[in-house]
Amino acid sequence: MKVGGRNDLLLEVEDLKVEFPTLRGTVHALQGVTFQLRRRETLGLAGETGCGKSVTALAVLRLISPPGRISHGRIRFEGRDLLALGETEMRQLRGSQISMILQEPKMALNPVIRVGHQVAETLLIHDRSLTRRTATGRAIEMLATLGIPDPPRIARRYPHELSGGMAQRIMIAMMLVTRPKLLIADEPTSALDVTIQAQILELMKALKREIHTAVLLITHDLGVMAETCDRVAVMYAGGVVEQGPVATVLKRPEHPYTQGLLRTIPNDVAPDRPLFSIRGQVPSLLQPTGGCAFAPRCDRAMPECVETMPPRYVLGPEHDVACFLHRGKETVDPQSSQNTPILPKGGTP
Amino acid sequence: MKSAQSADPLQARMSDAGIQPLLEIRDLTVHFVLREGLLQRRRAAVQAVNGVSLELAQGEVFGLVGESGCGKTTLGRAVVGLAPVLSGEIRYAGESLIGLTGRAARERARRIQLIFQDPYSSLHPRKTVRDLVGVGLMLHGLARGYEADGRVLEVLEGVGLGLDHMYRYAHEFSGGQRQRIALARALILKPELLILDEPTSALDVSVQAQILNLLKELRRDFGLTYLFISHNLGVVRYMSQRIGVMYLGNLVEQGGTESLFRAPQHPYTRVLLSALPSLDPEAPSQRQVLTGEPPTPINPPPGCPFAPRCPEAQAICSREKPTLRQHGGDPAHLCACHFPRLADASRE
Numbered sequence: 001m002k003v004g005g006r007n008d009l010l011l012e013v014e015d016l017k018v019e020f021p022t023l024r025g026t027v028h029a030l031q032g033v034t035f036q037l038r039r040r041e042t043l044g045l046a047g048e049t050g051c052g053k054s055v056t057a058l059a060v061l062r063l064i065s066p067p068g069r070i071s072h073g074r075i076r077f078e079g080r081d082l083l084a085l086g087e088t089e090m091r092q093l094r095g096s097q098i099s100m101i102l103q104e105p106k107m108a109l110n111p112v113i114r115v116g117h118q119v120a121e122t123l124l125i126h127d128r129s130l131t132r133r134t135a136t137g138r139a140i141e142m143l144a145t146l147g148i149p150d151p152p153r154i155a156r157r158y159p160h161e162l163s164g165g166m167a168q169r170i171m172i173a174m175m176l177v178t179r180p181k182l183l184i185a186d187e188p189t190s191a192l193d194v195t196i197q198a199q200i201l202e203l204m205k206a207l208k209r210e211i212h213t214a215v216l217l218i219t220h221d222l223g224v225m226a227e228t229c230d231r232v233a234v235m236y237a238g239g240v241v242e243q244g245p246v247a248t249v250l251k252r253p254e255h256p257y258t259q260g261l262l263r264t265i266p267n268d269v270a271p272d273r274p275l276f277s278i279r280g281q282v283p284s285l286l287q288p289t290g291g292c293a294f295a296p297r298c299d300r301a302m303p304e305c306v307e308t309m310p311p312r313y314v315l316g317p318e319h320d321v322a323c324f325l326h327r328g329k330e331t332v333d334p335q336s337s338q339n340t341p342i343l344p345k346g347g348t349p
Numbered sequence: 350m351k352s353a354q355s356a357d358p359l360q361a362r363m364s365d366a367g368i369q370p371l372l373e374i375r376d377l378t379v380h381f382v383l384r385e386g387l388l389q390r391r392r393a394a395v396q397a398v399n400g401v402s403l404e405l406a407q408g409e410v411f412g413l414v415g416e417s418g419c420g421k422t423t424l425g426r427a428v429v430g431l432a433p434v435l436s437g438e439i440r441y442a443g444e445s446l447i448g449l450t451g452r453a454a455r456e457r458a459r460r461i462q463l464i465f466q467d468p469y470s471s472l473h474p475r476k477t478v479r480d481l482v483g484v485g486l487m488l489h490g491l492a493r494g495y496e497a498d499g500r501v502l503e504v505l506e507g508v509g510l511g512l513d514h515m516y517r518y519a520h521e522f523s524g525g526q527r528q529r530i531a532l533a534r535a536l537i538l539k540p541e542l543l544i545l546d547e548p549t550s551a552l553d554v555s556v557q558a559q560i561l562n563l564l565k566e567l568r569r570d571f572g573l574t575y576l577f578i579s580h581n582l583g584v585v586r587y588m589s590q591r592i593g594v595m596y597l598g599n600l601v602e603q604g605g606t607e608s609l610f611r612a613p614q615h616p617y618t619r620v621l622l623s624a625l626p627s628l629d630p631e632a633p634s635q636r637q638v639l640t641g642e643p644p645t646p647i648n649p650p651p652g653c654p655f656a657p658r659c660p661e662a663q664a665i666c667s668r669e670k671p672t673l674r675q676h677g678g679d680p681a682h683l684c685a686c687h688f689p690r691l692a693d694a695s696r697e
Contacts, residue, residue, distance in 0.1 A: 049524075050555035163642045193416035194580065195639050198624040202638050206357060223626030227634065246630045264558035266587035267628060271606070274565070275587065277558035283522065 009076075010038040010182060010214050011060065016073035018052075018059050025286045029055045031238040031293075032073070034312075037182070042208060042215040043247065044225040047235035048261075050282060053218045056235075060216070061098060062090050077182070096126040099175035103187040105167035107157040115170045116140060116155025122174050140172045145210075146203060165196035169203070176211060186218045201227055204322045222262065226250055230317065234258045237283050237293035243321030254321045257294045290325070300325060369443055370404035371574050372428065372542060376438035377401045378635045379423050383647070385466055397423040399598035399654075400437070401494060402673070405542070410419070410568065410575040412589030412606070414582060416643060420598040425544040428576070429463050430454065435637045436552070446654055459489055462535035466547035466639070468527030472519035478530055479515045485538045504537045505530075508563060508572075525556035529558060529563070536567065544576045549584060586610060591681070594618050597654040598646050604682035614689035617655045653687070661688060 018030040037043045047052045049236055055152065058064050060075055062082060074192045076084040082090070110118055119139035123130055125233060136155070143151035146169045168188065175183060188204070189197040198311045208215065219225055225232055226246060233243040236254065242255040252261045263276040280297040283289070292298070295305040303325055312328040318334050366513055379398040398420040398641065405411050410529055413421045426432040428439055430449065439446045441461065449457055459467040465471040472481055479512050486492045502512060508529040520525060529550060536544060548564070554567040567573060579585050585592055589612045594615065602615040614621045623637045639658050644650060656666040665687055673685040677692060 050557060139496075139624045165642060193625040193643075194582075195620060196642070197626075198636055198638050201626070202636070221626065223628055226630040227626045228626050246651060250628055250630055261555060262628070264555045265628065266558070266561065266583045268585055271587055271590075274562045275558040277562060 008038050009036055010039045010041075011216070012074070012076040013056070013060065013121045014074040014076075016056070016059060016075065017062055017071045018055050018068065018088075020068040020073050027285045028288050029068075029238055029285060030059065031285075031288055032236070032309075033238070033240055035233050035240060035243060037214055037216060039181070039214055041231065044216055044229035044232040045218045045235060045240070046220065046222060046225055046261075047214065048220060050233040050237075050280065050285070051222075053235055054186055055185055055234045057100065057216065057218055060184065061094055061100060063162060091250060092126070093176075095122055095180070096178045097180055098182045098184065099178070099180040100184040100186065101171050101175050101188050103169075103190050105164065105171040105191075106159055109167060111159050112306045114156050114158060115162065115167075116143070116157075117190075119143070119155070119170065119231055120334070121175055122177055139173070139177060142177045143170070146173050146207075148173075163196075164192050165199060168192060168196075168200055168239055172200075172203070172207075176207065176213065179211065180213060182216065183213045184216045184218070187220070188217070189224060190219065190221065206227055222250060222265065233297045234261070237323070238285060239293060241294065241323070242319075242321045244316070248316065248319050254315055254319075254326065255294075255323050256298045256300055256325070360566065371407045371409075371442060371665075372405040372576070373438075373440040374401060374403050374424075374428070375438040375440075377424065377427060377439060378435045379420070379427050379432045380435045381433065382650075389582065393647050396598050396649055398427065398434070399646075399649070401595070401598075401600045403593055403603065405574055408568075408572055408574055409579055409591065410577055410589045412585035412592040413576065413578045413595060414580060414585050414592060415595035416580060418597075418643060418644070418646060419595040421595050422546055423577060424595070425463065425546050425578050428542075428544055429461055430457065431463075455489065459485070459538045460536065460540050461542045461544065462540040462544065462547050463544045464528075464531055464535055467551050468531050469551065471531055472527055474519055477516050477518060478510075481519065481530060482534045485534060489538065491538070500537060501533075504533045505675060507536065507567070508533045513542060523556070524552050525559055528552065528560055532563070532567070536571070539571075540573070542576065544578070546578045547580070548577075550579065550581065557584070564588070581656045583620060591667055594621065597649055598687065599654050601686070602682075602684045603673065604679065604684075607677055608682050610683075612677070612683035612690075612692040613681065615655075615686045615689065616659050616661050616688075619690070620660075653685070663688065 014034050016030050016033040020027040024043040027163055033056055059070055075152045084227045122134035123135040132333050140151045140155050148154050148169055189200050191339055217229055229246045232246050232249045233240045237255050242258045253262055260278040261303050266275055278297055291306040291308055291312050295301040312320040312322050313329040314320050314332055378400055380394040380396050383393045415421045425433050427434055434447055446457055479501050481495045486497045510529055548561050577588050581601055589606050592606050592609050593600050593627055596617050602618045613622055620637045620639055623635055641658050652667040652670050656662045670688050671685045673683045676689040
């Protein structure tokens with residue numbers, strides 16, 4: 001499909017389903033998520049609370065805590081099937097090959113360990129041959145790369161002595177010091193002020209140029225996405241409804257949900273006109289209807305939308321939309337799934 | 350519920366320029382004292398709000414923007430008597446609000462209501478919606494029993510909820526619905542001024558749009574006045590007629606919404622506006638990135654509070670604190686800067 005072919009693919013997620021049994025019934029958090037991420041690329045996962053963005057990230061790291069489980073699908077990282085790996089192998093992968101930045105840096109850092117040591121610890125865990133001194137040296141180098149003033153002094157501080165922006169930089173340092181191939185950033189700037197967010201966004205763009213890490217960026221802020229991502233996948237109620245190059249999706253969205261989402265943002269709306277709002281509410285994930293999840297709120301819904309799940313129609317280079325409004329266009333072929341059996345209904349532990 | 354007023358209250362104000370403002374804040378200073386050391390003797394003060402003055406006309410929406418720690422929330426809390434006012438004056442409809450006790454304090458509480466940011470923590474989890482919304486009626490002795498039930502239902506319908514929501518608990522509702530409950534709880538007392546402290550920050554954009562629309566309708570229908578506190582410039586622009594920008598406890602710029610967005614005079618306002626990520630991925634980024642972090646309000650710098658981070662600061666800025674005054678041709682547009690950028694100069 002794109003230059004480089006399959007070898008260029010870093011992460012392939014295929015028809016991923018995740019469910020959480022609860023007292024009220026099974027919550028179908030992911031209902032068949034498919035996307036791919038190439039090396040050095042930044043893919044944004046957009047969507048509102050509860051749409052499954054964070055669950056997708058956790059599933060890639062295989063951190064879905066029981067009784068939640070991956071019930072179906074495949075996750076390939078550099079061609080390796082992550083769902084077939086043992087826990088020991090998976091643990092080696094986490095932090096060294098795939099890292100994750102969380103929304104609240106201060107909650108993620110250990111409050112009683114100096115931040116420099118926390119960064120160095122990541123190195124020590126993954127490379128037993130390193131001495132503590134070399135690891136600390138490399139940690140301090142990393143802090144300097146991230147534009148932290150006076151790194152040796154900051155490295156000796158505890159998390160509570162740092163501001164939110166500085167703590168987030170420490171988190172980023174901790175995650176990048178092992179030079180992972182994939183960085184998952186879950187709302188990395190949502191807890192920060194706009195001027196600090198601006199600093200972190202500029203930093204992430206610079207890192208993208210220098211370190212060549214692929215990034216899976218999860219955010220509800222489409223503005224942040226416009227600035228940092230190459231491609232965007234828009235999620236709704238546990239599925240990807242539209243994906244494509246960032247400029248296409250944000251400027252010429254084709255799925256009614258993406259269109260609605262963009263229109264609800266109060267940017268340059270005349271104050272005397274009411275804001276557009278999508279009617280109705282996000283559906284319950286307890287009993288998926290079998291049709292398009294957005295159909296009950298969609299102004300252009302047709303009878304088949306309620307009954308059948310729309311396939312992904314190809315609209316342009318790398319741009320596809322799961323909506324029957326585009327019926328007649330070519331659909332994305334359900335790739336390779338015939339060759340190897342997809343994870344059976346047993347799921348991972 | 351009362352039907353919409355015949356004339357827009359703001360228009361009424363415009364035609365009668367001599368009328369006194371609904372809320373008048375003069376040189377308000379709020380400090381929080383910190384005690385440190387073993388014997389709790391050493392003292393420092395967090396200078397949360399430092400000599401802020403502003404006025405709200407009846408029926409107006411005044412937006413207050415700024416980053417965390419700039420004092421915007423403290424300012425809102427001071428108006429409802431929830432922050433220790435060190436000096437200055439807050440007048441509501443001509444009467445001082447400072448140091449009110451007893452009946453007068455209760456009446457203030459009825460007329461000025463505060464809506465909190467997080468509807469997940471501002472609603473009691475063990476009370477039904479009826480009790481949550483009706484508690485004000487009981488405390489103020491306005492209604493009880495069936496009459497209270499009727500009033501609760503009426504106000505719930507006004508915010509888009511109904512009878513089938515009345516006997517449920519807060520945890521059964523989504524964020525947007527909870528914020529509607531919080532609004533109903535405030536509106537049942539027929540307040541005149543609402544202090545909205547980040548009312549949509551905890552909500553998703555599509556829900557945010559619903560709540561913003563509701564807030565606009567309620568203002569129109571009940572002739573309410575809003576002090577709208579938010580860090581989201583897009584939201585504040587959509588909601589407010591006038592905007593004040595706060596930095597480190599000081600009001601650094603104030604003006605009509607369009608004037609402030611079109612021709613921001615203070616360097617900090619320009620940085621804030623440029624920091625907003627654009628939705629157009631192809632637009633060239635014109636972002637001004639500030640170095641450093643906002644200083645703490647414990648020991649603010651002596652001169653202009655923004656001077657240490659200001660890209661345009663000069664020697665005088667760190668010595669002398671600029672006062673908030675008119676620089677350009679618009680008497681409503683005020684700025685506290687030694688070197689304000691005026692609309693004429695920026696066109697060159």
